[in-house]
Amino acid sequence: MDVQEVLKLADDLVFINTGKHLDNLQEVILRGTLQGQKYSKIADQFHCSEGHIKDIASELWKLLSEVLGEEVNKANFRVRLEQVKFSNLWNFNKDIVQIGEVNFCENSSHSPKASSPIDEEVLNKDNTEPKVRQFLAEMPKSGIFYDRTSELTTLKEWILQENTRLLAILGIVGIGKTALAVHLVEQIKHEFDFIIWRSLATSPPLSILQKNIIQFFCRGGAPVPAPNADGVPAFGRGGAPVPAPSPEEGATTGGLPLLNYLQKYRCLLILDDVQIVNSSGQLAGNYQPGYEDYGTLFRQVGELSHNSCLILIGSEKPREIAALEGKNQPIRSLQLNGLGAEAGEILREKGLTEDAKFSELIEQYRGNPLWLKIVATMIQDLFNGSLSEFLSEDTLFLGDLESLLHQPFNRLSESEKQVMSWLASETAPVSLSKVPENLQLSRSHFLQVMQSLGRRSLIEKIPEGDRTFFTLCPILKEYVKTNYSRPNIEKEARSPL
Known part of the structure; x- marks a missing residue:
């Protein structure tokens, strides 16, 4: 691949996932990287500081890493893009056609069968049931899991037995929301036709998120017949066309094509970092300008009849959840609290040994797994691992926890x-x-x-x-x-x- 091909591929990947093209400075950084230039030379060319170039480059590598689901940096950028070029992660987009404002599959029979960087697992329950397709490139890898047995049991009961359609897993930063959701997916993944995990960390507009998710459905072989008059596809389980919805039924979908997929297939869709689409500087639950349609999606998923489940992970409860949830409703939220005595295992892993004092530290830091990891590291660095000395201080230390x-x-x-x-x-x-x-x-x-x-x-x-x-x-x-x-x-x- 020559320089222009690599830049075009990078721009396309970023656009599909964020709805935005590379800006001039980002393109200059990528071009300079491909040509083996140092950041200082790139800075001279763009008439700015080397520090500014490094900051922009760091954000760019992070964005590309999130898009591809693996680490991208200055040293491996070309290699990663060439891997994508010759893998099915990119080739599947060639079988996409655009209908209205949404991309749909031109021919689902062209769906690639070879493996790709996207984490996909295909399972046949029997000869008559559709395949299970999983698109989990953005789902964090499962690590050490601390005791959340009761929470897992509750979530599985809500989803599998009570058919909860809209579910929020909530809690302060570091409490373990995403880790819990990862283990939940591992335990219930065989109950669904499609499983898709997406992060909202890059603030994708809903229109872009919808297109991207629908591409996953297309790649997974979901048949898509001709759209109805309003541009929304209509199909039944197994691909059989269904009658176009009446005006009243069409209105209930709020013009969101994704809802048709959730109605026609049993899907588990997980959206992480949901608070990112909310406004800062306002009370919780207010969306950023241009992101209000997320509220429409959440509300419609909760109100419409279907067998799918949308899981929202975040630190702020969406107002649609607050308004609609209830004991006898298919909309629920789980407020995740800290760990109890089992959090002592975190402290032991960090090399602390005074078990008798673990409970005091756990209480101070409210059993928050990430908080405890941070403070345990600080105790090792500043107090030579002495928990007694740390607890004797009059002031609580925040350290890296402050940022x-x-x-x-x-x-x-x-x-x-x-x-x-x-x-x-x-x-x-x-x-x-x-x-x-x-x-x-x-x-x-x-x-x-x-x-x-x-x-x-x-x-x-x-x-x-x-x-x-x-x-x-x-x-x-x-x-x-x-x-x-x-x-x-x-x-x-x-x-x-």
């Missing part, structure tokens, strides 16, 4: 930051009987903010009799005191942009 917590806190509105600062300053759990005078919020807005913080998994609720009290866990209190004290907030509010 991790920037992610959810950077999404907060100013009102939420004020309320978090107030909660961090309280020494005991508080009730919501009245609005603190120093917050200067109306009663209605105060309750909205508290509800939003709950949906972001940032506050703890403590029931006592017929009343409920609220607080922050010790780690979040320390983070807020460091980053969101009232003087700092007021200073930021007065500072010009």
